[in-house]
Amino acid sequence: QKEVEQNSGPLSVPEGAIASLNCTYSDRGSQSFFWYRQYSGKSPELIMFIYSNGDKEDGRFTAQLNKASQYVSLLIRDSQPSDSATYLCAVNRMNTGFQKLVFGTGTRLLVSP
Amino acid sequence: KAGVTQTPRYLIKTRGQQVTLSCSPISGHRSVSWYQQTPGQGLQFLFEYFSETQRNKGNFPGRFSGRQFSNSRSEMNVSTLELGDSALYLCASSFPWTVDESEAFFGQGTRLTVV
Numbered sequence: 001q002k003e004v005e006q007n008s009g010p011l012s013v014p015e016g017a018i019a020s021l022n023c024t025y026s027d028r029g030s031q032s033f034f035w036y037r038q039y040s041g042k043s044p045e046l047i048m049f050i051y052s053n054g055d056k057e058d059g060r061f062t063a064q065l066n067k068a069s070q071y072v073s074l075l076i077r078d079s080q081p082s083d084s085a086t087y088l089c090a091v092n093r094m095n096t097g098f099q100k101l102v103f104g105t106g107t108r109l110l111v112s113p
Numbered sequence: 114k115a116g117v118t119q120t121p122r123y124l125i126k127t128r129g130q131q132v133t134l135s136c137s138p139i140s141g142h143r144s145v146s147w148y149q150q151t152p153g154q155g156l157q158f159l160f161e162y163f164s165e166t167q168r169n170k171g172n173f174p175g176r177f178s179g180r181q182f183s184n185s186r187s188e189m190n191v192s193t194l195e196l197g198d199s200a201l202y203l204c205a206s207s208f209p210w211t212v213d214e215s216e217a218f219f220g221q222g223t224r225l226t227v228v
Contacts, residue, residue, distance in 0.1 A: 031215075032215045036219075043203055045219070046216060046218055088156065099144045099163070100146065101205070105155045
C-alpha cells in the first residue's frame with residue numbers, strides 16, 4: 001500500500017464546475033496535509049495547508065480533512081482553464097522531529113472552456 | 114519577501130561527473146529539505162537539514178549528500194553521476210516549530226540532465 005494515494009486522472013471538468021480531488025494516506029501519525037499545484041515543467045506551488053479536522057476555505061479552494069478516515073480532499077469551485085495542472089497531495093509527520101513530506105503521484109486536472 | 118532560490122536552474126553533466134546544487138531558503142526559515150522528481154517515481158524525499166544538522170535521509174545511495182550552512186543556505190552534492198540521476202531537484206524551505214507553522218515552500222528547482 002502506498003503511503004499517499006491519489007487517482008492519477010485526468011479529471012476533466014467544464015469551466016465553472018466544481019473539481020473534487022481526493023487523497024488517502026496510510027500513516028495515522030501524519031499531522032499536516034498539503035495541496036500543491038504543479039504546472040508542466042514548473043515547481044510545486046502551495047495552494048492549501050490543513051492540520052485540523054474539518055474544512056478550510058481560501059478563495060475558490062476548500063481543503064477537507066478527516067483524520068479518522070485518513071482522507072484529504074480539495075475542492076475547486078468555479079474551475080478555470082488556468083486551473084489545469086497536476087495537483088499533488090502531501091502529508092507530513094512532525095512528531096519524529098523532522099520535516100518530511102510524503103507525496104502522492106498527483107491528479108491531473110483538465111478544465112475545458 | 115523573497116522566495117526559495119535554487120541555482121543553477123539547468124545543468125547538463127556527463128556520467129561519472131559530480132554536481133553541486135544550491136538552495137537559499139526564505140529568510141527566517143531554518144529547515145531545508147531536498148526532493149527528487151522524476152516521471153516514473155514522482156517526488157521523493159532526499160534529506161532534510163535543520164540548524165546545520167541532517168535530521169533525516171531518504172532511501173538514496175550515499176552518492177547523494179548535502180550540507181547546510183549557518184545562514185541556512187544548503188547545498189546538495191551528487192557524485193559519480195548516473196543516467197538515472199536525471200531529474201528535477203527541488204528544495205523546500207519551512208519553519209517547522211509547530212504543526213500550524215509547517216508549510217513548506219518550494220524553489221524553482223534545478224533540472225539536471227546526465228548524458
